[in-house]
Amino acid sequence: IIHQLQKRYVDLLIYTYVGDILIALNPFQNLSIYSPQFSRLYHGVKRASNPPHIFASADAAYQCMVTFSKDQCVVISGESGSGKTESAHLIVQHLTFLGKANNQTLREKILQVNSLVEAFGNACTAINDNSSRFGKYLEMMFTPTGAVMGARISEYLLEKSRVIKQAVGEKNFHIFYYIYAGLYHQKKFKNLAAAILLNYMEKGPCTCELLSLSRERANVGVTVRVHVFGFTEEVHLVYRILAGILNIGNIEFAAISSQHQTDKSEVPNAEALKNAASVLCISPKELQESLTSHCVVTRGETIVRANTVDRAADVRDAMSKALYGRLFSWIVNRINTLLQPDRNICSANNGMNVGILDIFGFENFQRNSFEQLCINIANEQIQYYFNQHIFALEQMEYQNEGIDATLVEYEDNRPLLDMFLQKPLGLLALLDEESRFPQATDQTLVVVISHQDNLRSKYFWRPKGMELCFGIQHYAGKVIWRSAG
Numbered sequence: 001i002i003h004q005l006q007k008r009y010v011d012l013l014i015y016t017y018v019g020d021i022l023i024a025l026n027p028f029q030n031l032s033i034y035s036p037q038f039s040r041l042y043h044g045v046k047r048a049s050n051p052p053h054i055f056a057s058a059d060a061a062y063q064c065m066v067t068f069s070k071d072q073c074v075v076i077s078g079e080s081g082s083g084k085t086e087s088a089h090l091i092v093q094h095l096t097f098l099g100k101a102n103n104q105t106l107r108e109k110i111l112q113v114n115s116l117v118e119a120f121g122n123a124c125t126a127i128n129d130n131s132s133r134f135g136k137y138l139e140m141m142f143t144p145t146g147a148v149m150g151a152r153i154s155e156y157l158l159e160k161s162r163v164i165k166q167a168v169g170e171k172n173f174h175i176f177y178y179i180y181a182g183l184y185h186q187k188k189f190k191n192l193a194a195a196i197l198l199n200y201m202e203k204g205p206c207t208c209e210l211l212s213l214s215r216e217r218a219n220v221g222v223t224v225r226v227h228v229f230g231f232t233e234e235v236h237l238v239y240r241i242l243a244g245i246l247n248i249g250n251i252e253f254a255a256i257s258s259q260h261q262t263d264k265s266e267v268p269n270a271e272a273l274k275n276a277a278s279v280l281c282i283s284p285k286e287l288q289e290s291l292t293s294h295c296v297v298t299r300g301e302t303i304v305r306a307n308t309v310d311r312a313a314d315v316r317d318a319m320s321k322a323l324y325g326r327l328f329s330w331i332v333n334r335i336n337t338l339l340q341p342d343r344n345i346c347s348a349n350n351g352m353n354v355g356i357l358d359i360f361g362f363e364n365f366q367r368n369s370f371e372q373l374c375i376n377i378a379n380e381q382i383q384y385y386f387n388q389h390i391f392a393l394e395q396m397e398y399q400n401e402g403i404d405a406t407l408v409e410y411e412d413n414r415p416l417l418d419m420f421l422q423k424p425l426g427l428l429a430l431l432d433e434e435s436r437f438p439q440a441t442d443q444t445l446v447v448v449i450s451h452q453d454n455l456r457s458k459y460f461w462r463p464k465g466m467e468l469c470f471g472i473q474h475y476a477g478k479v480i481w482r483s484a485g
Contacts, residue, residue, distance in 0.1 A: 026083035099148030135359035150341035200249035247276035
C-alpha cells in the first residue's frame with residue numbers, strides 16, 4: 001500500500017481509495033482540482049466514474065443523507081500537518097455547493113466560518129504553520145430536500161496554555177500577531193502593547209516576521225469576516241480583550257518584606273499594570289489586588305491573604321487563559337447563533353445533518369506535556385473507532401454470512417485506552433487524584449504512576465536516566481511524557 005501511495009504521490013495523485021476510506025496525502029502545494037468545475041464533475045455520480053477525490057467522499061455523505069434520510073458524519077484523522085484542516089475546508093466547500101441555499105449570505109458565512117475560528121484557535125507549531133489547537137465538530141444542517149439551512153460548531157480542548165507560553169520555535173495563536181501587526185501600526189490602540197517586549201509572544205521581541213505585511217493583510221481579512229458574521233458592535237471589545245491579555249503578560253512581580261510577613265508580592269512596574277487595566281476598563285488598584293492577594297472564607301469570616309511572587313504569577317497566567325478561553329467560547333456561540341436555521345424554512349429537529357470532525361493530529365514533540373497527552377488520547381479513540389469499523393465489524397459480518405475469508409490481524413488499542421481512561425486506577429484518574437494532594441509534586445506523580453500494576457504493560461515504560469518522565473507506546477509510535485510543569 002505504501003509503495004502504491006508513493007508512486008501516486010510522485011504523479012501528484014494525492015487521493016487513493018482503500019475500501020470506503022479516502023487516503024489523502026498533503027502535497028504542500030496548491031492544486032487546481034477544487035474549482036466549481038470539479039464540484040460539478042463529482043456531483044451525483046458513481047464513485048468509480050471519476051478518479052479518487054475528496055469531493056467524491058463529501059458527495060457520498062450528502063447522497064446517503066438525502067436518499068436514506070439519515071445523518072452522516074465525516075471523520076478526518078491523521079498526524080499533525082497532514083492536511084486535516086484543509087480537507088475539512090474542502091468538504092464544507094463541496095457540501096455548500098451541493099446544498100445550494102437561496103440565502104447567499106448564509107452560504108458565504110458557512111464558507112468563511114472555518115477561517116474566522118482558525119484565526120483564534122490555530123497556531124504555528126514546530127511541524128505545522130497552521131496547526132489546529134482545538135477540536136472542532138461542524139454540523140451542516142440541511143432541509144429534507146437537501147438544501148443547506150444552517151450550521152453549528154462544537155469546540156473541544158482549546159490549548160489555553162499556549163496563550164501564556166510557547167515551546168521553542170512555536171508561536172501563540174494567530175490572532176495575537178494579526179492584531180499586533182494590523183492595529184498597533186495603524187495606531188488604533190495606543191495601549192495595545194506599549195512595552196517593546198511581549199512576554200506572551202514567542203521570544204518576546206517584535207520580529208520583522210511578526211510585523212510583516214502578510215500579517216497585516218490577514219488582520220484585514222479577519223476584520224472583514226468579523227463584520228460578515230455581524231460582530232460589528234463587539235469587534236472593538238474583542239480586540240480590547242486580546243490587547244488586555246497581551247498587556248497582562250507584561251506585568252511582573254517582586255517580593256516585599258514586612259515586619260510580620262516576608263512572602264508578599266507587589267507590581268514594581270506601574271506602567272504595565274496601568275496599561276492592562278486601561279485596556280480592560282478596570283482600575284489599576286483592583287487589578288493589582290486581584291493578582292497579589294486572595295480571599296479565604298473560614299467560618300463565615302473572609303480573610304484576605306497576600307500572594308507570593310510565584311503565586312501571583314500563576315494567578316496572572318490563569319487570568320489570561322480564562323479570558324482567552326471565554327472569549328473563544330463566546331465567538332463560537334455567537335457564530336452558532338448567527339448560523340442557526342431559519343424557523344420559517346424548517347426547524348432543526350426536522351432537518352438532517354452532515355457532521356465533520358476535525359481535531360488536532362497525533363503529536364510527538366521534543367517536550368510533550370499534558371496538552372499532547374489529551375490530543376493523543378483523542379487520536380487513540382479515533383484509531384479504536386477505525387479498527388472496530390474497518391476490521392472487527394467487517395470480519396464479524398463475514399462470519400455471520402458464512403463467507404470464507406482470511407481474518408486480518410490488527411493491533412487492538414483497547415488495552416491502551418483502558419490504561420488511560422479506567423477508573424479508579426487509570427492514568428488520568430491517578431493524575432486527577434494526585435493533583436488534589438497539597439504536597440504532591442511532579443516526582444510523586446511519576447512514582448505513583450510507576451507503582452501501579454495495571455500500568456505495567458508493553459505500552460508503558462520508564463526511560464533510564466530521566467527522573468520526571470515516562471514513556472507510552474501509542475499506535476503511531478513511542479512518546480516520552482514529561483511531568484515537569
